[in-house]
Amino acid sequence: MSLQNDLTQKVIEAVKQLYEVDLPTVEFQPTRKDFEGDITVVVFPMLRQIKGNPVQIGTKIGEYLVEHVEDVSKCNVVQGFLNIVIADSYYLDFFNSILDDTDFGYVKSQSDDAVMVEYSSPNTNKPLHLGHIRNNLLGYSVAEILKASGKKVYKTQIINDRGIHICKSMLAWQKFGKGETPESSGLKGDHLVGKYYVAFDKAYKEQIAELVEAGTPKERAEKEAPILLEAQGMLRKWEAGDDEVVSLWKKMNGWVYYGFDTTYKNLGVDFDTLYYESDTYLLGRDVVKDGLERGVFFKKEDGSVWIDLTEDGLDEKIVLRSDGTAVYMTQDIGTAIQRVTDYPDINGMVYTVGNEQDYHFKVLFLILKKLGYSWAEQLYHLSYGMVDLPSGKMKSREGTVVDADDLIKNMEDTAESISQELGKLDGYSEEEKKKLYRTIGLGALKYYILKVDPKKRILFNPEESVDFQGNTGPFIQYTYARIQSILRKADNVRSSAVETSLDLHEKEKELLKQIQLFPETIQLAAENFSPALIANYTYDLVKEFNSFYQQVSILGETDEQKKNFRVQLSQKVGEVIQAAFRLLGIDVPERM
RNA sequence: GGUCGCGUAGCUCAGCUGGAUAGAGCAUCUGCCUUCUAAGCAGACGGUCGAAGGUUCGAAUCCUUCCGCGAUCACCA
Structure with missing residues (x-):
């Protein structure tokens, strides 16, 4: 620089x-x-x-x-x-200057302004799937990258724990569940609840078919199927605070949360603070009423409240129903304001939500600006493409999803079978091996998803497994493990500054150049909210190292000065790989 | 129909704030384990950068039009 x-x-x-x-x-x-x-x-x-x-x-x-x-x-x-x-001396000076900086590339000081990163935000009526995995990995990684770039970050999610979809699962469980619990069936809580969501849909479709058979028009049948009416009744009871419904809701949500926590833990993502839709769905109405008085919004004859965005190239958008209740937009307005109230140092938010919501966020940000919030200028919709299957869109109700837990297990199994084939793990205990398979399997999955531009949609073919060779997570992890192997054997080499008169091998120089790019790569990734930039950077670094490793002997070097430098250079490359992968939420192994 | 996004090698993707002969991986084919881990390295093959115009000394990159794919345009969330 x-x-x-x-x-x-x-x-x-x-x-x-x-x-x-x-x-x-x-x-x-x-x-x-x-x-x-x-x-x-x-x-x-x-x-x-x-x-x-x-x-x-x-x-x-x-x-x-x-x-x-x-x-x-x-x-x-x-x-x-x-x-x-x-001149070589320039690069060697640079190397000496970062020798003791084990967090090289990260900005150590932290800004006073904070940014809140929202991601995951699932419904509580079904387990997480591959789409959520992309969301989680992106959100988590962007949060880590922002931190490394010097920002203070709060990670959060909004849990969609209320609404008709939850009532469907609850009702189906009541009707068909026979008291089944995660304990009694051994099913993970979120999967158990998801099972009844599917059961509801099945029963619903059957009832529609029966009604149509009996001569009801299809459209009416869809609205009048008894089980749907029952679910709607349940939602009304929930909103009225009916004891029985609320306690069932709490019980089943508890199962789901427990299941989600397991998946999050397996994925290695976490949150600093949580928001629940059941707490926030009433927020925003006062803001709208206030905005109405200030002329930001206007009221139609039927009493519904709208905002006119035609001057900004958008349409009119409803912000309050004619009966005075909140819509999705109202809620999001309220939640945003609530967050800034809860964390006054927030000056910016990142919403990790799929690109199907592009329009929604455009409108939301515009409304917040028009309401005059200074932080509204610093809002970003981290929009990403859908993950589709060869058969088309994933649909929970129809069971055409790649389940998150299954996929993680699958990746671990693949890592295990490849490792066993290669057989390099003599002396590792079963427990250590298991941990390693997880590291590699998740590394493959996370890298596979994060290396591509978030905007692009991903076509995931479960038949073809995620690669473990080439531009992949395991390739990079392997290089890290190789470096660690060298360092274990080189324990007699002491850490000390390098003589700057040393002649650099071409490969050594290339490596130093690549290392030098790390800090600006982090900044660039933060500015662009793009983990892919980190992934691509790391891949280039690792390729460069492997080429160096192949051409230049490290421990076999007879010149002590040079040997010393090469070992330390390898160590530094290892540190950068680890630091970069930490930003992607990927672990690195000592051996593999 | 309006709006937004995407379109680069057989496949998956980089490169896109304009610069030299468009780069990787997978797949196919050649070499390299008696020296630091071959999940590796070195090489071959493979491209009218969706199409056509325009701006420029110079365009995959910027502008316009068109084509293809996807999303979105609810008093659902």
Whole structure:
């Protein structure tokens, strides 16, 4: 970073000296692998100010730099590109400066402003599936990246624990459950409740079919099926605070929460604070009433309240029903305000929600801005594409989902069978092995999902398993384990600063360059809310290391200085891999 | 129909705030384990960057139009 700033100054200085022209900026890019050099100045843009041949101009600037800048050892010009070779000592100085920084890349100080990251936010009537996994991994990772970039972060979720969908599960359990509990059946709580959600749907469809058979039009049958009416009645009772319904609701939700906690724990995600829809669904109405008085909203004849967003290129949107009850939007307005009240240092929120809600969040953010909240400028919808199956969309009701718990188990099993085939785990206890299979299996899954741009939809084919070779989590974990193996064998090498007169191997230099990019990569990932940038960075680093490992002997090096440096360099690469993967929520193994 | 997103190698994806001959992995084919872990390394094969125009010294990248896929446009959440 500082090198580029330095060079910018020097190039401007050179041009001033040589051509008496003040350049506003200088354009840099990393030098392509096929040319000699570390960093390249693009000469073309200068032609606007300097008349002449780009090759000549480049050559002259290059000569000036070699003469006047210590860290520039050589230059060459190809077409309009001035390739600059940076001295080895510069890279070794850099290496020495980060030697003791075990958290290299992370910003240590923390801003006073906090950002709240919401993710997961499931319904409590069915278990988590692959779509939730993408959501969870993204939200968790973005939160960790923001932290590493120096932000204070609160992780949260809103649990959709009320509404007609919950009543469906409850009703079906009452009707068909015969008192089944997680304890009595051995079923995980969320799966048990999900089972009755499916049972409801089955019964509902049967009733519709019967009604249609008896001559009722389909549309009416869908609205009048007795079991649906019953569920709606149950919702009314719930809202009225009926003891029996509320206690059933609490009981079944308890089962689900317990099940979710297990899945979250397995996935390795966590939350700092929780919000429940049952607590927040009434929020926001006062805000709307207040906004109505201030003219932000307007009332229609039937009493419903709307906001007119046509000037902003959007439509009119309802914010309060004619009977005065809240809609989804009302609730989200209220919840956002509630959060800032609960945590006054919040200045920004990230909502991890699928791209089907793009419009909703556009409207929500606009409304909050119009209501005049300063933090409304700092809201971000972390929108991601759906995870589809070859058969189409996942649908819980129809059982066409990739269940989160099953998938995790599946990945662990695959990791186990590959590990056993390779058979490198002599001396590991069963318990250690199990832990390792989990690390690798989850590493494969998490990396697979996080390495792709969140905006893109993912087509997941359960028939084809997630890869363990190439650009994958296990590949990177493997490299980490390799490094640890070297470090175990090199315990006589002491940690000490490296002599900067050392000649660097080409691969060593490439590694140092890549390590140097880590801090700015974290910042970039934070600005773009993109774990994929971290994943791609890590992959490049690891590829570079493996190439180095292959070409250069580390422990076999006879020159003690060099050996010492290579061991420490390997160690640093290991630290960066670990730090980067921590941002993705992926563990690294000592052996594999 | 309006709006938003996506379209890069057979498949999965990088690159997109404009720069050199568009990069990886998987798959297919060649080499490399008597030296630090072969879940690896080195190489071959594979591309009209959805299409056509435009801006520019220079376009996968920016603009326009069109095509394909997806989402969304409820007094559901």
